[in-house]
Each structure stands twice: as C-alpha cells, then as structure tokens.
Amino acid sequence: MTAFDQASATLAALAPARSKGQRWRRRYGIAAIGAAIILVWVLIAILCSYLTPYSPDTVDVSIRLRPPSATHWLGTDELGRDVLTRLLYGSRISLFTGLVVVLLGGAFGTLVGGAAAFMRGRGEELIMRLTDLVLCFPPIILALAIAAALGIGTRNTIIAMLVVWWPKFARLAHSLVLVQRSQEYVEAAVVVGLKPARILLRHIIPNAVGPLIVLVTLDLGNAIITFAGLSFLGLGVVPPTPEWGSMVAEGRELVEQWWVAAFPGFAILSVVLGFNFLGDGVRDWLDPKARQR
Amino acid sequence: MPRYIVSRLVATALMALLATLVIFLIANMVPGDPVLAQLGDVAASNKAFVAEWRAKWGLDLPLWERYLIFLKGLLHGDLGVSIASQRPVLEDIGQYAPATIELATVGFLLSLLLGVPLGMLAAIKRDSWVDHVARAVSLVGVSSPTFWLAFIMLALFYGGLQIAPGPGRLDPIAFSPPTVTGLFLVDSLLAGDLESFRDAAAHLVLPSIVLAAATLGLITRTTRASMLDNLHQDYVRVARAKGLREGRIVNGHVLPNALIPIVTLGGLAYANLLTGAVMTETVFSWPGLGRYTFRSAEALDFPAIMGITLVVALTYLLINLVIDLSYALLDPRVAR
Numbered sequence: 191m192t193a194f195d196q197a198s199a200t201l202a203a204l205a206p207a208r209s210k211g212q213r214w215r216r217r218y219g220i221a222a223i224g225a226a227i228i229l230v231w232v233l234i235a236i237l238c239s240y241l242t243p244y245s246p247d248t249v250d251v252s253i254r255l256r257p258p259s260a261t262h263w264l265g266t267d268e269l270g271r272d273v274l275t276r277l278l279y280g281s282r283i284s285l286f287t288g289l290v291v292v293l294l295g296g297a298f299g300t301l302v303g304g305a306a307a308f309m310r311g312r313g314e315e316l317i318m319r320l321t322d323l324v325l326c327f328p329p330i331i332l333a334l335a336i337a338a339a340l341g342i343g344t345r346n347t348i349i350a351m352l353v354v355w356w357p358k359f360a361r362l363a364h365s366l367v368l369v370q371r372s373q374e375y376v377e378a379a380v381v382v383g384l385k386p387a388r389i390l391l392r393h394i395i396p397n398a399v400g401p402l403i404v405l406v407t408l409d410l411g412n413a414i415i416t417f418a419g420l421s422f423l424g425l426g427v428v429p430p431t432p433e434w435g436s437m438v439a440e441g442r443e444l445v446e447q448w449w450v451a452a453f454p455g456f457a458i459l460s461v462v463l464g465f466n467f468l469g470d471g472v473r474d475w476l477d478p479k480a481r482q483r
Numbered sequence: 484m485p486r487y488i489v490s491r492l493v494a495t496a497l498m499a500l501l502a503t504l505v506i507f508l509i510a511n512m513v514p515g516d517p518v519l520a521q522l523g524d525v526a527a528s529n530k531a532f533v534a535e536w537r538a539k540w541g542l543d544l545p546l547w548e549r550y551l552i553f554l555k556g557l558l559h560g561d562l563g564v565s566i567a568s569q570r571p572v573l574e575d576i577g578q579y580a581p582a583t584i585e586l587a588t589v590g591f592l593l594s595l596l597l598g599v600p601l602g603m604l605a606a607i608k609r610d611s612w613v614d615h616v617a618r619a620v621s622l623v624g625v626s627s628p629t630f631w632l633a634f635i636m637l638a639l640f641y642g643g644l645q646i647a648p649g650p651g652r653l654d655p656i657a658f659s660p661p662t663v664t665g666l667f668l669v670d671s672l673l674a675g676d677l678e679s680f681r682d683a684a685a686h687l688v689l690p691s692i693v694l695a696a697a698t699l700g701l702i703t704r705t706t707r708a709s710m711l712d713n714l715h716q717d718y719v720r721v722a723r724a725k726g727l728r729e730g731r732i733v734n735g736h737v738l739p740n741a742l743i744p745i746v747t748l749g750g751l752a753y754a755n756l757l758t759g760a761v762m763t764e765t766v767f768s769w770p771g772l773g774r775y776t777f778r779s780a781e782a783l784d785f786p787a788i789m790g791i792t793l794v795v796a797l798t799y800l801l802i803n804l805v806i807d808l809s810y811a812l813l814d815p816r817v818a819r
Contacts, residue, residue: 330789
C-alpha cells in the first residue's frame with residue numbers, strides 16, 4: 191500500500207463518501223490497513239530472533255520490573271525478562287494457534303455440514319442435531335472444561351477449541367450447500383454421472399465458498415482472542431512460553447507496573463483489529479448486498 | 484401457535500437431556516486424573532488410600548451406572564458435592580450466582596442503552612461522523628480481549644487516577660447488606676442502607692463497562708444493519724409520501740420492526756455475558772460464577788465443573804426457548 195493510498199483512505203474515512211469510487215476506495219482502504227497489520231505481525235513472527243538482542247526467557251532478577259527505557263523499550267517483567275522480546279516472540283504462538291483452530295475447525299465443519307446438506311435424510315438430521323447440541327453450550331465454558339480435563343498445554347487447548355469451533359462452520363456450510371443443491375448445474379453434474387463426493391468438493395463447495403472465506407477471516411481474530419483468554423486463565427501454554435494472554439496474566443496484579451500487562455494486550459488488540467478490518471473488507475468485496483450498507 | 488410452542492418445548496427438553504450426557508462424558512472420559520489433582524503426589528502414591536477415596540466418590544463404578552446415578556441425582560436437584568469445597572455444588576452455585584447476575588444485568592443494560600441509540604444514529608446519519616464513531620467503537624469493542632480491558636480500566640482508574648474503587652463488590656471493611664436476593668443493589672435498598680448502595684454501585688462501574696464493551700459492539704452493529712434494512716422498505720416511503728414527520732417514522736414505524744433481530748441477539752448476548760464474566764470476574768476479584776468456574780476447572784473439581792456447565796447450558800437453552808417464543812409473538816409468521 192502506497193502513502194497515497196493510505197492518505198486517501200484516511201481522507202475518505204474522515205469525509206462522507208460521495209461518489210461510488212470514493213466509497214470503494216474507503217472500503218478497500220480499511221481492508222488494506224488490516225492486511226498490512228497482519229503482514230507486519232507475520233514478518234515479526236518469522237524474523238523475531240533477528241529483531242531483538244535479548245532472548246525471551248533469560249531471567250535476570252536484578253533488573254526486574256524496570257519501566258520502559260532506552261535499553262528495554264517496553265520495560266521488563268517480574269523475572270527481569272524483556273517485555274518487547276517476549277511480545278515479539280508471542281506472535282508466533284498466537285498466529286499459529288489461530289490459524290490451526292480456524293483452518294482445521296473450519297475445514298472439518300464445512301465438510302460435515304456440506305455433506306449433511308448433500309445427503310439429506312437421517313444422516314443430515316443426525317449431524318445437524320449434533321451441531322445444535324454443541325452450539326447449546328457457551329463456547330468458552332465448554333472449552334474451559336475440556337482444556338482443564340485434558341491438562342494444560344498448547345496442543346490440548348487447541349483440541350478443546352476445535353471441539354467447540356467446528357459447529358458454526360457446519361451450520362453455515364449446511365445452509366450454503368442447501369441453496370446450491372437445487373441449482374441446475376448440480377442436476378447436470380448428477381445426470382453426467384459424476385460421483386457425489388466429486389460434485390460436493392469440486393462443484394458445490396467452490397460455488398458456496400464466499401461467505402465461508404468471510405467467516406474464516408473474521409474468525410481468526412476470534413480464535414486468537416479465545417486462545418489468549420484460555421492462556422490468561424492458565425490453561426493455554428506451559429510457562430515460560432512467551433504468549434500474550436499469559437503475559438497479561440503475569441502482570442494482572444501489577445497495577446503500578448502497568449507495562450507488563452498493557453503491551454501484550456495491545457498486541458492482541460492490533461492483530462484482532464487487523465483480521466476484523468480485513469474480514470469486513472472481504473465481506474464487502476464478496477457480498478454485494480452488504481456493500482450497499 | 485400452540486403446536487409451535489409444544490414442539491419448541493419438546494426439542495428443548497430433548498436437548499437438555501443430551502446436554503447432561505455430553506457433560507457427563509467430558510467429565511469422565513478425559514485423561515485428567517482427579518485423584519492426582521485433588522490429593523497431590525504424596526497421598527496419590529498410597530494405594531489403599533486412593534482406593535478408599537475412589538469408592539467414597541463413586542469413581543470405582545462402571546461408566547453407565549455413574550451416569551444413571553448422576554441423572555437420578557439431577558432429578559432431585561442434586562448436582563453432587565464439590566470435591567474442593569466439600570459442599571453441595573448447587574449450594575455453591577446459589578451462593579455465587581447473584582454476584583454474576585447483578586454484574587451481567589448491569590453490563591447488559593449499559594450495552595443496550597448505549598448500543599441501540601448509537602446504532603440508530605449511525606443508520607439515520609449514515610456515512611456521517613456518528614456512523615464512523617459507531618463503527619470504530621464497535622470494532623474496538625469486539626476486538627479487545629476482555630481480560631486486558633479489565634486490567635487497563637483497573638490500572639487507569641483505580642491505580643493511576645484513583646477515582647474508582649478497587650476490586651471486589653464492596654469496600655474491604657464494609658459489611659454486606661442483609662441477604663434477601665443476593666443482589667447488593669437490591670438488598671441495600673431493601674435495608675434502606677444508602678451508603679452500601681452507593682458503595683456497591685461504585686464497585687459495579689468498572690467491571691460492568693468492561694463486560695458491556697464486547698456486547699456493545701455487537702448490538703450497535705446489529706441495530707445499524709437492521710435499521711438500514713427497514714429504512715429502505717416500501718412502508719417507509721409510503722409514510723414519507725403521506726407526510727409523516729421523520730421522527731415519527733423512525734420511532735413509530737422503523738424501530739419496532741428493526742428491534743426484532745435485536746431481541747434475538749440481545750438474549751444470546753445476555754447468555755454470553757453470564758459466561759464472559761469468567762475473565763472480568765477473575766481480574767476484578769468478583770465473587771461470582773465466573774471465578775468459581777475457573778477455580779473448579781483449575782482444581783479438576785469434576786462435580787463442580789459438571790454442575791456449572793450444566794446450569795449454564797440449561798440457562799442457555801432456556802434463554803433460546805424464550806427468544807424463540809418471543810420471536811413468534813413479535814412476528815406471527817414464524818409460528819406457522
């Protein structure tokens with residue numbers, strides 16, 4: 191994104207959009223800002239060991255709880271670890287878990303929901319009632335119970351999140367495929383003699399994929415917040431793994447030393463805002479009805 | 484209409500039964516060992532002691548038998564005994580629920596009172612600065628982690644500016660008002676104790692703002708979208724054509740129609756607040772269900788986890804049922 195684009199996006203956001211072109215640029219601008227934020231975090235996740243002279247878990251209690259300074263830009267935590275370094279390294283686990291949960295949960299949910307809508311009858315009934323059953327639990331509580339039962343750790347927390355994550359994709363895919371099913375091209379594919387699995391995977395799902403992409407983008411932020419939340423509650427990562435949610439937890443009682451908890455939270459906020467910006471833009475782009483709003 | 488109500492009731496009851504099974508299975512099929520979590524390493528290495536402890540809590544019976552016992556207890560309102568607190572789980576929940584209900588209700592009202600007008604204004608003055616502010620507020624609200632927002636509020640207004648009271652429901656030295664409902668705002672008024680009321684209200688300000696933030700975003704967005712949908716309907720054009728004033732059109736015609744999706748969302752948002760309280764309560768040391776849930780999960784206190792998940796799931800189902808039924812009242816086409 192060029193400086194000009196950025197400036198025009200800001201201007202367009204300040205002034206009421208008048209022409210169609212201006213409104214388009216404003217929408218595009220927000221999505222571009224979101225994409226830029228995410229890109230920066232991805233680069234940080236890849237390059238973080240080159241970006242900082244410190245290691246994320248070198249303990250030095252002689253410099254514990256130092257406020258932000260020239261040597262430690264965002265200060266140090268209770269064990270004298272550099273907050274900025276841990277924050278940079280923390281991007282790795284957040285982006286990773288967000289991607290894994292949404293992609294795996296999304297793929298599973300989409301397949302199950304799509305298959306249900308495609309086969310109809312008892313199978314559909316069974317799958318959709320199972321979906322409703324999982325949806326009748328509040329996600330955080332259910333994930334909390336499962337994560338607690340499986341034990342602390344990144345892998346177990348991801349499993350717990352996957353269990354509560356797939357149903358919303360199943361529901362969406364189910365309704366999308368139902369719509370596509372009655373279209374003529376599906377009938378044509380059946381007449382030609384294609385196998386059901388091929389019709390579903392190669393023809394129906396690609397046609398129904400737009401709203402799913404929107405949900406995936408918006409949901410990435412959601413998954414990152416949820417994982418950070420479970421970590422904050424002590425269930426996500428095993429210390430001393432640098433992770434934003436558990437960093438906030440470590441500093442949550444240090445009201446005087448606010449920098450320990452405040453900055454990791456900003457990191458979460460920025461990533462999630464990034465995905466929400468991008469998701470909003472993608473929705474406007476894929477769904478002409480929403481664009482009118 | 485009666486058929487619709489009956490079918491909703493049957494479906495809800497069936498889901499509730501299935502929910503008990505799911506909860507039971509989660510609590511029992513997972514690899515975490517309550518013996519180790521509760522007794523500690525030393526006691527857990529004593530075989531006889533462990534066997535006795537297992538027998539005491541019925542952990543030596545086959546799975547299906549334990550489920551039947553669990554169900555039978557449920558029918559008598561028995562959710563089991565918490566391993567950590569050694570008290571009936573229902574009693575624990577009863578003790579902690581009012582604090583959460585009070586917090587969630589105040590937070591919910593706050594997000595409704597701010598979110599609906601903000602969403603309306605954003606829709607009426609579309610693309611104006613109000614619209615942009617509403618968009619920014621809802622995006623930031625939805626994107627901020629609750630636990631972090633709670634910390635920032637506490638650090639800023641209690642630690643930094645010192646204009647807000649600290650964590651907890653009352654000042655540490657204050658006595659709680661005599662318990663009637665467990666809601667301090669109501670109890671203190673019933674006792675005529677205005678000082679307690681002010682204290683309780685002041686302690687509610689920060690946590691309820693934090694709790695309201697995420698819901699506020701959702702409500703603002705939904706209100707805006709729903710208002711916009713209705714503002715472009717033919718009946719609005721007719722109302723304008725016959726010369727109705729704009730205020731009358733918005734408040735008398737558009738708003739009642741636009742409120743239907745907000746009822747659906749509002750009910751779900753309230754249910755979510757009850758559980759979203761887990762983070763807020765942990766930061767604000769709020770003695771409610773959220774903190775109880777977390778502490779039980781941490782200690783692998785299975786009866787407590789089962790009990791609370793079940794109560795929350797049933798509340799969820801109940802709220803959904805109420806939404807479905809009120810939906811049918813607001814829009815009679817649904818029940819057909």
